[in-house]
């Protein structure tokens with residue numbers, strides 16, 4: 132048998148207990164007034180020991196109570212409400228909270244002050260804890276604040292449980308092999324997603340996106356209601372993303388199923404997207420990964436096809452001059468509608484001529500995060516200074532652009 136915990140309340144606690152006895156409290160609420168005394172005891176056990184000490188009958192376990200109105204007795208009813216609210220969702224971890232009538236909480240606090248206890252625990256935190264224990268016992272899920280799948284809020288005055296379904300996170304890298312795909316869903320500018328004649332009723336400027344093609348098998352497998360996509364930066368719609376791909380986190384909103392084979396779903400993206408998108412290195416993630424992906428600022432490597440007349444020797448000379456040097460880039464005209472207009476200093480880390488024929492040449496570049504590559508080549512009407520066109524003294528046009536590598540693993 133377990134050792135009986137000792138309980139040796141100070142005289143001031145015994146006096147407070149005496150003052151509390153005629154207040155019509157249930158054993159749970161009575162004992163909770165002394166919740167921080169007597170380690171290892173339940174509140175009804177505390178109530179029993181104090182009543183014994185005073186030589187008085189112990190407070191009833193359930194029944195009418197001037198503080199909780201019998202709420203603690205009804206905790207199993209709330210447990211069933213929680214189980215019903217979670218119906219249809221796969222969940223393994225949860226958090227329990229409750230919404231109280233503020234008057235009731237104030238009444239409890241005033242009572243504690245009146246009888247002179249300094250050891251009281253609030254009804255709310257005690258109820259949340261007891262409810263959590265019951266839900267654990269009933270379902271086998273584990274309670275606590277560590278990455279819950281579901282968050283329950285027992286709305287006590289209303290008599291209803293609200294459930295928040297937390298997203299499922301998947302991280303990985305994507306390759307984009309198509310020059311017509313935006314990274315994320317792009318709502319139609321005219322109708323803002325409602326559907327109009329300009330977008331053919333789709334509500335979208337582009338029929339699909341990396342987010343949608345990559346997310347589709349995951350949405351099907353998890354029964355999620357939608358997605359949010361977080362890329363480590365983004366390439367232009369007409370740029371391919373090659374090499375080892377770009378890191379991303381896919382958030383699946385309100386998923387019904389969580390135990391899915393993330394790697395197999397990732398492998399299916401190449402086929403289901405018709406070869407337009409590939410997903411690599413997929414693993415389960417958490418909300419913290421979103422921040423990591425959004426805050427990273429890795430260098431990037433590009434291959435750029437350039438149209439323009441320039442002798443090879445002059446191009447090599449200009450690239451040598453540019454490599455390792457800072458450039459001033461004013462927000463490009465083409466993104467000025469969505470970014471603040473300012474001048475940023477960026478660096479071309481390395482630049483190399485790959486090949487050249489009459490009227491066109493190919494470059495490999497490595498740049499700092501946030502460099503506008505097209506603008507550096509073309510000059511953007513003088514908004515990038517110096518630009519390659521300026522160094523060569525001839526107009527240039529970017530024919531195509533591919534991202535070859537995101538150098539995020541090198542900075543970790």
Ligand SMILES: [Zn+2]
Pocket residue numbers: 156157158159160161196197198199200201202203
């Ligand atoms: Zn009570």
Ligand SMILES: [Zn+2]
Pocket residue numbers: 319320321322323324325326327328329330331332334335
């Ligand atoms: Zn529209």
